[in-house]
Amino acid sequence: MPALTLERLLSSLGFGSRKDSRALIRMGVVEIDGIIEEDPFIELEKRPDYITVNGEQIPTFEDLYIMMHKPLGYECSHNPRYHDSVFSLLPSRFLEMKIRSVGRLDVDSSGLLLLSNKGDFIHHLESPKRGVLKRYDVTLARPLEKTQEEQLLSGVILKNEKRAVFARSLEKKSETQVEIEIGEGLYHQVRRMFAAVGNHVEELRRLSIGGLNLDQQLKPKEWKYLTESEIDQLMNRI
Incomplete structure (x- = not known):
């Protein structure tokens, strides 16, 4: 060596x-x-x-494990089309180290975003087979009806998807504010699920992944290195 x-x-x-x-x-x-x-x-x-x-x-560690408080108006892409990239909020040297986002949040969504350059870590969290839970705070355009809640919990079929997806948990905070937990990570999944039952998502904020909550000390655009215990939690090593 x-x-x-x-x-x-x-x-x-x-x-x-x-x-x-x-x-x-x-x-x-x-x-x-x-x-x-x-x-x-x-x-x-x-x-x-x-x-x-x-x-x-x-x-001086080469393996990157990053938590970011993603702000609104940023794309999770190395080649953004219409807005700034979340990668512009990180040191430029991280790009040389091949950092990627773990899944994505669309430009109109905010909250917890994980990033890494470790393929096994990214695959573990993104793999549909593992069903890593992701929790979101959702503001709806209209009050959530009981029938809509029941549909989301029992499962809905989304366009171009073969299998039904369902909320692993659903907690109403108010008539139009809900916390929902899902195990998949399909394209615009939460927004599509509420649309499928006849409602519309006005605001979407990711709160947690795999039981790891967004650090409340992080303001939008800020990031931090994950601790060893946080990495272990996400990789189910605890």
Whole structure:
């Protein structure tokens, strides 16, 4: 295994090619344990927990597990068509590290969005076979009728879908505000489910995935690294 040099470390963290990383190091803006390092080829005895680049402390793990409070008006796409991308809210180096969103929230929806560059993590949460539960706060255009509630709980057939989908739980907060939990992750599923029973979603906010709630300290557009215990919870390792 090649020795871990400073240039290799920076490149693995999304700071560009090894040539780009060498140039950055030689600018004198990279520190380890408070000491400026200007030699790109210095061999590191062990991987430091953090490095400092341009005054910003950077954790050195290559595996990204991110929670974001997605705001309204942003697309979950690397190539947005009409609006800004949620990826523009993250450090640009994350794009070099191949980060992706775990599922999507449409441009008119907000709330909990998970992102990662780990394929097994993304697959685990997206796989329909696992049925990872997702909970949403929904504001409706019209009061939810008892018959509509019963239909959602028993199952509805959506256009172009072969199997019925149903609410795993449904809790009315008011006449027009509902919390709904689903196990699939079909395109615009919650909006389509309410449309199928004759109602219309005005506002949609995701509250949790796999029992992990959106961190209430995060404001729209803000993000954080998931803790090990949060990752374990999502991967059912607890």
